Amino acid sequence: MTDVPDILTSPEDVLTTLHSDGRRRWIYPTLSPGRFLSSRRVVGWILIVAYLALPIVRINGHPAVLLDLVHREFAFFGLVFYPTDTLLLMVFLIGMIALVVLVTALLGRVWCGWGCPQTVYLEFVFRPLERLIEGKEHVRKRRDEGPLSLEKAWRKSVKWGAFTVVSALLAHTFVAYFVGWDQLVTWMTGDPREHWGFFVLMGATTGLVLFDFGIFREQMCTITCPYARMQSVLLDPDSLIVSYDPGRGEPRARRSKMRMAEEADGAIPAQGDCVDCGACVRTCPTGIDIREGLQMECIACTQCIDACDTIMDRIGKPRGLIDYTSERALAGIPTRIVRARTVLYSVLFLLAVSAFTTVVISRDAYDVNIGRVSGDPYTLLPDGSLANRLRFRVRNQTGASSSFEVEVTSPTGASLRAVGTMPVPLEDGEMKRLETWVLVNPADLTDGTVQAEFRLVFGDGTTESFTFPILGPSRP
Ligand code: SF4
Ligand code: SF4
DSSP states (O other): OOOOOGGGTOGGGSOTTBOTTSOBOOOOOOOOOSHHHHHHHHHHHHHHHHHHHTTTSEETTEESEEEETTTTEEEETTEEEOTTOHHHHHHHHHHHHHHHHHHHHHHSSHIIIIIOHHHHHIIIIIHHHHHHHHOSHHHHHHHHHSOOOHHHHHHHHHHHHHHHHHHHHHHHHHHHHHHOHHHHHHHHHSOTTTOHHHHHHHHHHHHHHHHIIIIITTHIIIIIOHHHHTHHHHOOTTSOEEEEOHHHHOSOOOHHHHHHHHHHHSSOOOOOSOOOOOHHHHTOTTOOOGGGOOOTTOOOOOHHHHHHHHHHHHHTOOSOSEEEEOHHHHTTOOOOSSOHHHHHHHHHHHHHHHHHHHHHHTOOSEEEEEEEOSSOSOEEOTTSOEEEEEEEEEEEOSSSOEEEEEEEEESTTOEEEEESOSSEEEOTTOEEEEEEEEEEOGGGOBTTEEEEEEEEEETTSOEEEEEEEEEOOOOO
């Protein structure tokens, strides 16, 4: 047998899902029906439908959610953002961060337990499939620890087959968020030789999803997730947590032990409400014992609440030995909702929402950028006029097809020759460039420059005016 270094032999030094020598300790969390599981199941299935539908449903002609990194186009519920919307993106991110820290300060890890896709898919899709095919936890554990048999082989094969199908579905949905549903369908229905990269991408994504939900599981929350790492700074004594009430539960003891002690001493020993049945530990998907206090591994899934409530019902004690509460409430002090950090986060969130709304409302229908084409800044033509070569870059943000053409309105006598045909057609969301020569009379220049005024005429009849400096030789 391999010697285990001393440093790893203390169980306190390792996670509940790891043996002291670093090997994975596979956990078999039991299902604990109850009021919270029923509510979480409803919320979970609503979210599953939403996660699957968001890249498919279209709002204002765009997917409800699209994160097209390649074309740098992002759609959120009818609003479309482009690379030029850096300010919007920054405000949006600030708002999201403020919302996450606010919700965590108030409601603890409610996202982890109720809304995170990792929890939702694992608890309401993959584990139910596993129970259906391989049986209840104690049966699975016994079979897993036993030798290979025909039954074990077919059950495992069917389970991994089902997991692969679900993982492929999730992988396609995940990729649809980044490339769009239409592109995904094109790849799926097209000639594989033309889209071999897609098959590699889908194969890799399906493999990762399968590994995550089939093998990695709770370790995503306890080892990998950065949000879990931040809990110690995001939570405070007023935050909502799932907690055991030691004042009520301790001293804990099994009922059989209590009876033995009573028979031996003739006196009824002091006992809290916890009968040390271990139901809260057996049901925990991260394998922890909530009676040891708040732990980073707790994802607030509420399964231990349901498990303990069932035990309390059985022994005729009030529910809530494990419950949603706060550290202050446990100490007998009222929980405060209004406190410095929640006020600060709320103000920050409201400011971000206001700024975001203002920028979105005031955003131009067309994003226009004028620049100088690289090379000589000006050219003197044989007829004596001065020419600058400019580039007009226009993005259509109207939500409909349009077009644009450019006119020069000042200085008087200036003219414009487009390198290409006008009007330039522009589909919704499309960005196009148009290069033009702008010709002016050199006499109009002062100190080598004159502000030219341009008018852009769009296909929907609207116009916008811009100024841009025309350069030429400085007068002696
Ligand atoms: S389920 Fe309740 S009674 Fe049983 S061990 Fe946990 S806290 Fe104690
Ligand atoms: S301790 Fe309770 S709430 Fe926390 S993860 Fe385990 S079962 Fe869920």
